[in-house]
Amino acid sequence: MSTMTQSAATALDLLTSADAALWTIVARSLAVSATACALACGAGLVLGAWLGVARFAGRGAVLAVLNTLLAVPSVVVGLAVYLLLSRSGPLGSWGWLFSFKAMVLAQTILVLPVVTALTRQLVEDADRAHGEQLQSLGAGPLLRSLLLAWDERYALLTVLIAAFGRAISEVGAVMIVGGNIDGFTRVMTTAIALETSKGDLPLALALGFVLLAVVLALNVCIALLRRWRERVDGAAAGPAIGVAA
C-alpha cells in the first residue's frame, strides 16, 4: 500500500473512531471562527449598510482602503495583531498573545473588511435601485440603510457564510498570534501545517477532510439559501458568493 492510501485509510480511522485530539482541534477551530464572525458581523453589517447609503467627503478613499483590505494576506493581519499584542506593543498589557482571544481578534480583523465591503455593495445597489422610494416615504439615510440591509437579509446571510469560510480556512494569522500550542491554540489549519511538516500525514489528512467538509457544508448552505430565496421571492437571488478552502 502506498503512503498516500495508507495515510488516507488511517485518517478515515481517526475520523470514525471519534479521536479526541482531532475533534478537540475541530471544535476549537469552529469556536474561534464563529466568534470572530459574530464580532465582525456585528460591526461590519452596520458599517457596511451605512457606507452603502451615506455620502460624505472622502468616501471614495474609505472605499478604496476597504477594498484593499479585502486582499490583505492573513499573515500580514497576523503580524499586525502580533505587534499590537506583543509585550512591548500597545495592547501587550492585555496578555492575549498566544491565546484563544488573540486568534479571535486576528480573524475578526481579517473578516471585518469582507463583511463590510460585501454589505456595502449590496446595500448601495439596493439604494441605487430603491432608495429614492424609501426617501419619498420619509426614511432618512440611517433608516434607509437599515431597512435596505434588512430587506437584503438573505443575501447578507450568504455574506456571513462566506465570511465564516474565509475565517476557518485561513492559517497565517492564527499561526502567528496563536502559536499553534497543543491543546490550547491549535486549530485545523495550523495543525495540518504542523503535522504535514512532521510527516504525520494521517492526522493532517483527517483534518483536511473535516475542513473540506465544513467548506462544502457552507457552500451547500449558500446554494440552499439561494434556492429558498428564489422560491420565496419568485425572483432571481442576489450575487453569487462562494467559499474557498
Added chain:
Amino acid sequence: MSARRVDEALPATRTGEACAQAPLFELQRVDVRYGRVRALCAVDLRVVPGERLALVGANGSGKSTLLRVLNGLAVHTAGQLVRDAASRQAMLFQRPFMLRASALNNVALGLWLGGVPWQAARLQALGALRRVGLLDAAAQNARTLSGGQQQRLALARAWARRPDVLLLDEPTASLDPHAKREVETLMADFAAGHGAGGPAHPVTMVFSSHNLGQVKRLASRVVYLEHGRVMADLPVHDFFHGPLPEAARLFVKGEMV
C-alpha cells in the same frame, strides 16, 4: 394654507393674487441640472388644490425630474420653488419598491415612517388594503404579488398616508390592460375623494404618462414638456382640441419619434 418658503420669497403681489386658490406648488424659472445635463429649463408651474395635472412628453423631456422636484427628491439648481408646507404628499413610481415583508407591513411601514405608531399603522393599513381590494393578500409576501397588485399596494401605501397631493410617475406604464384599468379607477376615485380610510377631500394629482387616452380620462390640465421646457400648459380639452405648438401637435398625433 401656509406657504413655506423653499428658497427666495415670491413677489408679494403674486402670492396675494393667489389667495383665493393658494397653490400647493409654485415654480418660477426652475432649472435642474445633472452635471452638464439640463433636465429642467426655466420651468414655470402652478398647481392648485383639486387639480389633476398630467405631464406629457417624450422620454427624457423632464417629466420624472419635475415630479421628483415637487416631491423634494431632486433639488433645483436655479429658480424659485414654493411648496405648501401644510400639505402632505405621496409619490408613486413606475415600478413600486416593496420590502420582503407582507403586504400589510409594507403599507404600515409607509405610515410608520410618517410618524404613526406601529400598531396603529397596521390597523390603518388594513383599511387601505381593503380600499384597493387587497385585503385577502394582507399576509402575503408583497414581492410575490403581480405587477398590478404591487401598484395597487403602492397606491394603498400612498393613500393611507392621507395625502393632499399624489405624485405619480408613469404609474401604469408597465401594467397589462386589466391592471392598468384597475389602477386608473383607483386614481380617479382618489382624485374624487371617494372611499373611507383615506383623505376625505379630493386629492390633487400630478401624474406623468405616455398614454394619451389615460390623460384624457384622468386629467383636468395637461403640461407638455420638451427638453426640460414647458411648451404647453392647457386645460385638457384645449390640449386635445385647440391649437398647439408644432412639437406638441406631433406628439399628440403620435408622429414624434
